[in-house]
Amino acid sequence: MVSRCDNDRMVTNSTIETLLNRRSIRAFKDEAIDDDTRATLETVAQHAASSQYLNDWSAIRISDPAIKAKFAEFGHQPYIAQAPLLYLFIIDEQRNARIAERRGVDTHADSWNLTSSYRFTQAQNDAVLALHAMETAAYSLGLGCVILGSVLNDIPGLIEVCHLPEYTYPVLAIAIGKPDQEPALKPRMPRAMQFFENTYPSDADAALEGLEAFDATVHEYYDLRNTDRPVDAFSDQIAKVGVQSVAGKELLPKAAAQGFRLER
Numbered sequence: 443m444v445s446r447c448d449n450d451r452m453v454t455n456s457t458i459e460t461l462l463n464r465r466s467i468r469a470f471k472d473e474a475i476d477d478d479t480r481a482t483l484e485t486v487a488q489h490a491a492s493s494q495y496l497n498d499w500s501a502i503r504i505s506d507p508a509i510k511a512k513f514a515e516f517g518h519q520p521y522i523a524q525a526p527l528l529y530l531f532i533i534d535e536q537r538n539a540r541i542a543e544r545r546g547v548d549t550h551a552d553s554w555n556l557t558s559s560y561r562f563t564q565a566q567n568d569a570v571l572a573l574h575a576m577e578t579a580a581y582s583l584g585l586g587c588v589i590l591g592s593v594l595n596d597i598p599g600l601i602e603v604c605h606l607p608e609y610t611y612p613v614l615a616i617a618i619g620k621p622d623q624e625p626a627l628k629p630r631m632p633r634a635m636q637f638f639e640n641t642y643p644s645d646a647d648a649a650l651e652g653l654e655a656f657d658a659t660v661h662e663y664y665d666l667r668n669t670d671r672p673v674d675a676f677s678d679q680i681a682k683v684g685v686q687s688v689a690g691k692e693l694l695p696k697a698a699a700q701g702f703r704l705e706r
Contacts (some may be wrong), residue, residue: 463581464578465628467622467625468588470521470586472526475526475585483527484576487573490572490574496564496568497568498533498538498565498568499532503529504604510525512603513590516595518595522590527617528616528617530612531614532606532611533612549609556609557701557702559705562704566611569614576616586618586619586621587617588617590616598696609701610700611697629659631653634651635649635652660679661674
C-alpha cells in the first residue's frame, strides 16, 4: 500500500506507483536517450485518446542546440537547453487542411470549421493527452520529465523558430532525460477539496475545509526545498498569482494570426 494521499486503503500496482511518484525533474544527466526508447515514447504518445479521431496534434522534436537555447531563452530556464530530449506539442490542423484540400474542400471558406474555438479546444486537449501519455511512459522507464508551459512566454518566437505554419499553434513543451536530482514529492490538496459528488458545492467555505492544514503542509514543503528562499503558503501563492499581470500573453490575437477563428 502507498501513503502519499489521504486514502490509507488505496489499491496499487506499478502504473499507479509510477503516477504517484511523478515529480518535475529539472536536472538531467549528460546522457543521450537511445533511439529505441525515443521511438517507444513517441509511439505511446500516438496511442493517447483523440477526439473524433482527428489526430489534430503533432510534436516537434528539438535536437538543434541553437533552437534548444531559444527555448531556454523563452522559458527563462537555462536547464531546458541541456535536456537530452525536448518536444514541443502543437495543435495541428494544417495537416487536416491539406488532407481536406485533396478532397476538394476550400479550407479558407467560412464553411471550414476545424479552425473554430470548439475544434481548437479539442485539438489542445488531444495534444495535452498525448504529452501526458509520453510523460507517464518516460517515468515508467526510469526517466525524468518536466512539462514546460514557460516556453509559451514568447508564442510568436516559438512560431518563428519552429516555422509553425497556418492552422498550427503551440500548446506545451516537455523535457525528458535521465534524472540528476531527486526532489521531494510535492503535496496534493485533500481530495475533498477537488473531487465533488454530482454538483459543485453550494457552500464555498465548506469546500475549503482542510485548506489551513494544506497551507501548512505546502509551506513546510517549500521551506525544506528552498531553505534560503522562503515560499508562501498555497493560499498566498494563489492570491499573488491571481493579480499578476498577463499583459502580452493574450491568446486571441496570436491564434488569429495562425488562421484560427476563436470567435466562432
